[in-house]
Amino acid sequence: MKFIIHILLISLTMVGFAQNQDLFEKANAFYNAGKYAEAIDNYQAILESGYHSADLYFNLGNANYKLNNIAPSIYFYEKALLLNPNDQDIKDNMAFAKNMTIDVIDVIPEAGLAKIIKNIANAMSFDSWAVCTVVLVFVFVILFLFYYFSYSTFRKRFTFIASITALMLVCITLALAFHKYNLEKLDNPAIIFVQESRVKNTPNPNGEEAFRLHEGTKVQVVDSYNNWQKIKLTDGKTGWVMSEDVKLLKDF
Template identity: 30%
Template sequence: MKLYAKYFGTTLFVLLAFVFTDLAMAQISKSESLSKFVSAGLAYKSGEYSEAIAIYEEVLDGDKESGALYYNLGNSYFKEGKRGKAILNYERALQLMPRDSDLQFNYRHARSSVKGYGEQKPSNILNRLAQAHVQFYAVDEMVVIITIITLALGILYLLSLYLKWPTKLRQNFFIILGVFWLIYTAGFILKFQQDKNMAITLTNAKATFEPRQESTTHFQLSEGIKVKILKKQDNWIKIKRADGKLGWVQEDAVERI
């Protein structure tokens, strides 16, 4: 019995250590991040965009992030004329605060100046609904909603057993919650798949047929275009443009969202 208690104690300690690993990895504290955020804001307000960028990046190097931080960083890059970096940071901000109207405006504005193939609007109504559903929530929000529905399903099932609910009532509850569970789980998987391995081009780059400097140019990529990373080979990356065209670009031409 004592042996069990000892094992249990060790296991709990290891698990708790995992839980707080986030804190252990962070290099700067939240208050330090906040003070840097404020001073970067002051630099931005006085037109010192490059200084603002440097301070915002320091916060990110300190392993801290927030939606507003990416948004402000995106703004600073936009003011510096770096459209690709601006769109990249707006994309990252959208993952954390997808319904922020200022962010949506700036994101659209930055993307309106991108030439060439962007993302194509989905063709049918179901696809459009699915996209709207997926883009409305942050990943964490979806996870919380799915967890709540799952717990509700479990608790309601137990309640229905203990309180001896009529079968019809129980069925109705489970059908309704089950449909919601399916919608959100499918949405989560779709969002996960869509956001996986996406990147933004940081310069006006050429995509070639082969991962070699002297290879023939296949197509052009404007700065700020969203592409999917398929694989990496040495310092070349195979990408897929929204229209389905595949090509190789140099590693530093794109950055993962």
């Protein structure tokens, strides 16, 4: 019985893949024919089936850009970049899309030790740092065993220093792994999805207006309350916007 269910699941997966492939090719044909709205409908149908990829988001960004849909084009380019952060075509096209935005927001540069630690932590993913930590723990155990069972003074001294070095590296990589985890946890980007959003000082429709943002602007969501999202800009400004004004990038 389990075997039959397994076969059925594989068959359904293959059918779903074939259908998505047909939709993708159909959407590309619409795009090449200049029928961008139809292309978007077919790309969206693939997303609704539960499948997503950098190429799919990239094509959605291109189709929306052709229709001057500022927020959706930037949103889908950003999603594509999350899945394929080193793709230069995505970066180039997103730069063109961002030229259509209204808001010009300064970036406060990081400096000092915090910047150095952040850059080192971002050099690898959390999983990669975790693997390094495990490998170094294994190396430490092996070196310590060599130290413990060695009779030569030179070997004892060498393996002792090497094992202590490995242990120190374990602590460093473990700290960097947790720092990377916290950075990823705090990173919650979103795109303003309305033509104009009135940012409030408090999560209240009658609250004082702090400033306004326009479609396509990227923000960081740092908190939420009821149907409000607290956002932070790269220049340090914070405020509250209605939840429907923004669309989170990490929701897949």
